[in-house]
Amino acid sequence: MGLAKRIIPCLDVDNGRVVKGVQFVDIRDAGDPVEVAKRYDEQGADEITFLDITASSDDRETTVHMVEAIAAQVFIPLTVGGGIRTCEDIRRMLNAGADKVGINTAAVFNPEFVREAAQRFGSQCIVVAIDAKKVSAEGEPDKWEIFTHGGRKPTGLDAVEWAKKMVDYGAGEILLTSMDRDGTKNGFDLGVTRAISEAVHVPVIASGGVGNLDHLVDGVTEGKADAVLAASIFHFGEYSIQQAKQRMADAGIEMRLP
Amino acid sequence: MSQVHTSTIAVIDYGMGNLHSVAKALEHVADEHTQVIVTSDPAVIDAADRVLLPGVGAIRDCIGEMYSTGLVPSIQKAMREKPFLAICVGIQSLMSHSEENGGVDCLNHFQGNALFFGNDHKDHDGSKLKVPHMGWNQVKQSISHPLWQGIPDHARFYFVHSYYVVPSNQNEVAGTCDYGLEFCVALARDNVFAVQFHPEKSHKDGLQLYKNFIHWDGKP
Numbered sequence: 001m002g003l004a005k006r007i008i009p010c011l012d013v014d015n016g017r018v019v020k021g022v023q024f025v026d027i028r029d030a031g032d033p034v035e036v037a038k039r040y041d042e043q044g045a046d047e048i049t050f051l052d053i054t055a056s057s058d059d060r061e062t063t064v065h066m067v068e069a070i071a072a073q074v075f076i077p078l079t080v081g082g083g084i085r086t087c088e089d090i091r092r093m094l095n096a097g098a099d100k101v102g103i104n105t106a107a108v109f110n111p112e113f114v115r116e117a118a119q120r121f122g123s124q125c126i127v128v129a130i131d132a133k134k135v136s137a138e139g140e141p142d143k144w145e146i147f148t149h150g151g152r153k154p155t156g157l158d159a160v161e162w163a164k165k166m167v168d169y170g171a172g173e174i175l176l177t178s179m180d181r182d183g184t185k186n187g188f189d190l191g192v193t194r195a196i197s198e199a200v201h202v203p204v205i206a207s208g209g210v211g212n213l214d215h216l217v218d219g220v221t222e223g224k225a226d227a228v229l230a231a232s233i234f235h236f237g238e239y240s241i242q243q244a245k246q247r248m249a250d251a252g253i254e255m256r257l258p
Numbered sequence: 259m260s261q262v263h264t265s266t267i268a269v270i271d272y273g274m275g276n277l278h279s280v281a282k283a284l285e286h287v288a289d290e291h292t293q294v295i296v297t298s299d300p301a302v303i304d305a306a307d308r309v310l311l312p313g314v315g316a317i318r319d320c321i322g323e324m325y326s327t328g329l330v331p332s333i334q335k336a337m338r339e340k341p342f343l344a345i346c347v348g349i350q351s352l353m354s355h356s357e358e359n360g361g362v363d364c365l366n367h368f369q370g371n372a373l374f375f376g377n378d379h380k381d382h383d384g385s386k387l388k389v390p391h392m393g394w395n396q397v398k399q400s401i402s403h404p405l406w407q408g409i410p411d412h413a414r415f416y417f418v419h420s421y422y423v424v425p426s427n428q429n430e431v432a433g434t435c436d437y438g439l440e441f442c443v444a445l446a447r448d449n450v451f452a453v454q455f456h457p458e459k460s461h462k463d464g465l466q467l468y469k470n471f472i473h474w475d476g477k478p
Contacts, residue, residue: 002381002436004394004414041461046394072282077416077459094314097278099418099459122315124390124418172390172418201377203388226388256394256414 004256005220006046006227007244008205009234011036012053013082016062019053020183020232030235034069040234041074043241044258048074049175049229051102052082060089064096071097081129081175090117094125102175104129105148108155111169118170127205128171132159132192133179144192151179163196163204174200175229178208183232185211193223205229213239213247220253264293267472268306270333271298272323280312280345283458287469300332308471309336313347317372317421318359320347330365337367341476342450343405349423349445349452358421368445368452370425379438387438390420397433397443397455403478405451405470406432413463415455417443422454449476 011018011033018030030036037048050070052063060083067080080093081102090101107114107128118126131151136143144159163174176196178189188206197204206225210216210233219228233239242258249255267288269281277296284294295302303309311333313320324330336342337352344352356362356372364372379387394414399406422441425431432451433444443454451471457464 002395003387003391003417006393068278071279072286075279075283075286075458075461075465077418077456078279095278097282099279099456119316123420124392125314173392201379201386201389203390203392226393 002254004046004254005225005248006205007216007241007248007255008047008049008227008229009040009045009241010049010051010207010229010231012051012231013063013066014054016066018235020235030232033066034073036235037070037074040241041076044245044256045076045241046256047077047079047227049079049081049102050098052080054082064092067093067096067098079127079175081127085113087117087120090121090125094121100125100127100173102127102129104131107166108146108148108157111165114166114169114171118172123170123172123202126171127173127175128163128166129175129177130159130163130166130196131177131179132189134189134192142191142195144189144195147179151182159192160195160199163200167200167202171202173203173205175205175207181209182207184209185232187211187215188219188223188225188228190218190223193219193225197224197226203227213244216244217248217251217253220248221251264291265308265472266293266295266306267308267310268303269294269296269310269312270303270329271296272320272327272329273298277312279458280310283465284310284468284472287465288472292472298327298329300329303329303332303336306336306340308341308474309333309343310471311342311344311348311351313345313349313351315347316359317347317350317356317364318362320351321362321364324351324365333365334367337450340449341471341474343471344450344452345458346419346454346456349454350421352445352450352452353423353425356421367450368423368425368430368447369427370423372421372423374421375438381438390418391422391437392418394460395435395437395455397435399433400431400444401446403432403446403451404474405446405467407470408466409463415443415453415457415460415464417455419454446478448478
């Protein structure tokens with residue numbers, strides 16, 4: 001027995017509501033973030049990720065209050081991402097009750113920010129979020145590239161090399177989202193998940209594409225992920241966290257069960 | 259007019275952030291007569307009935323802030339006199355020395371060192387293990403202790419750390435965990451208890467530990 005693999009429900013929050021889009025468009029409403037977080041906490045979620053997907057400066061205050069409200073009632077780790085650009089942003093989120101912050105676009109435009117943040121707050125709370133898309137053609141060796149702006153802008157950065165660099169700069173965890181799969185329900189991109197998980201020494205969270213519980217199992221067994229993140233399969237009541245954990249435990253994966 | 263006795267818990271704020279979740283978890287399990295105070299005031303710490311020493315971030319900054327804020331005498335006084343709980347980097351700060359940040363002398367309440375897992379840490383079967391040790395792992399209770407009351411042996415707690423403590427005196431080990439090696443995750447001596455995991459992030463078993471602390475008289 002040892003460390004359990006984690007299930008992390010993700011709350012994409014826009015304008016104070018949990019939403020979920022398919023490949024970042026076609027938004028559906030999934031409820032009040034505090035209520036949703038409490039429900040997952042009661043169901044045995046191992047952690048909760050809160051992504052502020054509008055992240056305009058007007059909404060920042062709302063997000064801080066929401067994080068405070070969640071942290072006052074949910075006693076499992078909470079990661080907050082979306083629009084984290086400065087050490088001051090990080091400090092505010094940590095003081096509001098976040099345990100970790102996710103840095104995405106800001107890391108691409110200013111990698112030194114990751115180093116500075118890790119030095120100041122410790123690697124344990126710096127999650128670098130990577131949005132990767134497969135760019136190799138059929139028959140070519142697999143290659144994935146980093147994209148920004150919800151998957152719209154290519155950066156020319158190789159995803160595996162980028163992940164290694166971010167860990168060297170102090171990232172304590174990698175949140176890897178496949179932009180090809182996000183919202184499709186076709187399962188994780190296991191190739192890029194495994195490539196990155198084997199290339200870095202920090203935990204990797206697989207994200208993007210979960211449509212059923214076997215996809216979660218595959219993320220760990222084939223993708224070698226340390227944690228699996230999903231949104232819509234939990235938000236709309238298709239599966240509970242307990243069911244997901246039980247399925248993974250049945251597949252021989254070490255889980256934290258009630 | 260009768261006065262209701264209020265018990266106070268000082269959560270030591272030495273500038274390392276994220277005390278919100280510790281304070282919220284304590285408040286969640288505290289009864290109406292218990293007051294949780296996040297403070298950097300030595301006088302408040304000296305007057306408190308119980309003291310909690312959190313810890314986040316790197317050890318050099320933690321120890322540095324404890325000294326620069328002038329809190330070390332109050333921390334040491336509390337460790338001699340009243341129920342005292344240290345968590346996460348807090349446990350490491352109570353050791354003699356940590357090898358983090360090129361080597362840092364700590365408060366030396368428990369003899370022994372904090373060591374790095376290493377970036378090529380391996381499981382017993384030779385497979386690669388990720389560092390930091392992040393997530394829910396099982397805690398084996400080495401001793402029976404008031405702070406373990408109501409918590410099943412081998413219950414899972416939430417960890418996030420890259421350094422682990424190796425105490426010189428095995429009699430002080432209150433709990434262990436397995437991650438490539440069996441290592442100490444809880445230390446106890448007299449009125450001081452220290453844990454590597456985060457009770458405030460460990461759901462009901464973590465909250466139970468805080469509840470136990472609120473009611474602990476400081477006797478082993």
